[in-house]
Amino acid sequence: MKEGFRQSMAWLHTWSGLLVGWVLFMVFAAGTASYFKDEITFWMKPELHAAAARTEVPPVQAAEGAVAYLQQHGAGSPRWFINLPTERQPSTDVLYLATPGATTTSAASGDKPRRRFDRASLDPATGEALSAPRVTRGGEFFYRLHFDLHYMPALWARWIVGFCAMFMLVAIFSGIVTHKRIFKDFFTFRPKKGQRSWLDAHNVTAVLALPYHLMITYTGLVTLMFMYMPWSPQVAYKDRGGEQAFFSEVFPGGGRDQVKASGNRVPLAPIAPMMARASAHWNGAAVGRVTVHQPNDANAVVALTRAEGPQLSYDKPSMLFNGTTGALIGAYGDVPKPAAETRGVLYGLHIARFGDPLLRALFFLSGLAGCLMVATGLLLWAVKERQKFAKTLKQGGRIGFGLRLVDGLNLGAIAGLPVAMASFFWANRLLPVGMAERGEAEIRWFFIVWGAAAVLGLLRPTLRMWQAQLAAGALLFVLLPVLNALTGPAPLTVSLRAGPSAVAGFDLVVIALGLGLAGAVWIVERKRRKSMAAKPQAEKKPPSSPQQPSSTLAPSGQGS
């Protein structure tokens, strides 16, 4: 090995980036969308748009309404979860374990060990169930896709994503070493200069959002660290009950402990005094979630968890109350241990639930830069590799299999994913509201479209195909507000003036994304004209060749 350190790092950067790049692009895009998953879910339930303009309801009233609803519908259930309304999520969402006695429906799917939950969205003011919105996974789909992928066991998916994230971390560090002129080229972007422009775009999107890229990759690994590296708690807690004991010690009051029913029916104590006490204990911070274990039993326990606040840490303090007397059992997580707090902050930074809309918009922007960084890196490899075939191509030869494969995968991943994401939203509004397995059907459309885009891309990785897919993505995104106007009660003209602002924001962002994609179409068109003009000199080009999109990349570009 005579190579210098920097050359070997360049090699490492190239291959660690390329091998996992397509998965990383999807992970970046889905994760970026997840910063606004509540807003996306809300947009995908147009039935709720009209109700959202209501005034705010005190959390106590919402909680009492939810308890009244649950007493009616889930009195025999072993556990209730009440998520109180927030600014981002205007309805009270209740979730309760299906009553064990009346498991006619859950027995049908009894082969699954999973327990069945019933859920409902309530009007916080009245406690009545809202007119059931359409069934959709909403933004939750992107959130899960981000680390659980789909159509495979979540555990495998997390290992795959973790593996890719580890490669990403390697690629970032080796990229920092490889990039000789971080500060000299800090602001440098030279458009219309072929490979030079791609490298500039890759450098700019990587360097300018570097704090974000480093943070998001590292904290992403931290979120699942107990899965990737379970050995130290396993060894340390070997004699004390293993990992479960570790978890209940590190995250006390997390509701992991099972509460056994006594069988004696005792009415549930009123919830308002408990909430007042918890709020006072947390210096006025609101209660976000109410969990009732064994409601209406002598052993009932009520767990209150603080609402998400501006704190960076994701771990939230909780308080437990006796469910029959209302007496305080204990307060947990008020002063977390340094190690738990460190993890909580790293976790919190990754998912950015602490942020107000402005901060999350900045995360979103950096996430887009991440998408562009991965995309330009992948394209750069193809552009560089193609130069090796320049001579062969001139003589009418063919490009190698590897390059053709990368070309096709690039097309399917980078241009196809936005089309698939947009189709997911279109399916949400166009599929019949009452159809069975509706949530899964929307997701199926996402994968059908993405699969078709990938197959087409692999079959014909040409500039024409890039254009077609980017244009399809642009059209589908730009027309989403029109679709929303036709199928929902809050078109942009209404939502901009009177809210709900989440719907207006969604519409504006998809228009911007669509325009970015349209810009990319235009760039490819310019490139195509250039290569058409150059074609008479090299007549015998094979039909599937001239994909070297070496022109500029719009600063707001192909990510989604």
Place this chain on the structure above:
Amino acid sequence: MDSSLLSLVFAASLAGFCALSLAMDRHSEDVYGRGSTPGPWRRWLQLGGAVLLCLSLGASLRAAGSAAGWVLWLGALTAAALSTVGLLSYAPRRFHWIAFAATAVALCSLLLSLLSPSSASVTP
């Protein structure tokens, strides 16, 4: 969050990066034409840029608290730097006017946030 502090965060980081980029020969040429260098201004541009970025940090720590403030600052820096690159590439003729405007906005909002008593209270 206080709006004058927020505009200070963004305007100061944009102005800071504009100044830092103008202190470099390549971007000075982008903006003022071939062959022009910042000359004796280089040090002042660098110093001014650094001061503006520090100002932006101070404002964001004040606007969002000492924890989320760092996150806000880094996010604002990323957004401002991306805008600077875009302006240099696609609007080099208007670049120095935009830089002046950003500096002016930064100074005005600095004055505003110093004068108005409401900014003294840190939003938790």
